[in-house]
Amino acid sequence: MRLAHVSDLHLVEHEDGAGASPLAVARAIAEDIAAIRDALDLVVVSGDLTDRAEPAAFAAFEDIFAAIGLPLITIPGNHDGPAGMHAYTATSDRFAGWHITNRVVEHGALRFLGLDSCLQDTTEGALDQDALDILEAEVTRRDAPPLVIVMHHPPLLLGLKRFDGFCELEGHDRLMGILRAADAPITVLSGHVHRPYTVQEGRITCHVAGSMVAPYDSPLPFGDSPIRPTTPQDFYYIHDIEPGGAHVVTPQRVRGLAP
């Protein structure tokens, strides 16, 4: 199966006229995905759909991404409330179908579990007991399709103080205990840190999609080293994931983005 992974769109209610509007960036991304729709099975958006969780910003997300015409799954980011996103979900049957907090959906012989790792009004996250119990049940399920977890906060830390500080998560110890005990590979699709990267520990692999709206372009945490982006992020990711284990990740440059 082949999916497009996008994150951290930070949509606002209206164009504000300053710089590249998040709405314009989201439209360019959606048009790009729509142009390759026939080659895709699914779109995954790993949180921070909106910047301030206004209902109109969620409605804009829904309009822009519905036009792609593909199945979509999503979970809240910290900027989505998360209460604002749960409230908007109750107002739209289509959006409720996309939002998979504490829910498993199957696409292309894979199992996708959505977790809401966010707390109201803070960057740090948390996974409550319900979420961890559901995760443990899915990780230990026998004879089930390979598991892909979608959660905003990346669970695997990098050992880089600045990035790991963004990813503090209440419940992290139990989360990692569950993931490390898995007897099959687990893929995690995340956002939150606005710079794209992949990190692997044992059979757990976490892919962070970055952000095209507010890329994290500080030289931190790499000091004065040249390991830093030299241009704004203008790509999302395509994941080819085979149930047998092969997983190929390719950046897909968005055509139509303002330079």
Ligand SMILES: [Fe+2]
């Ligand atoms: Fe974000």
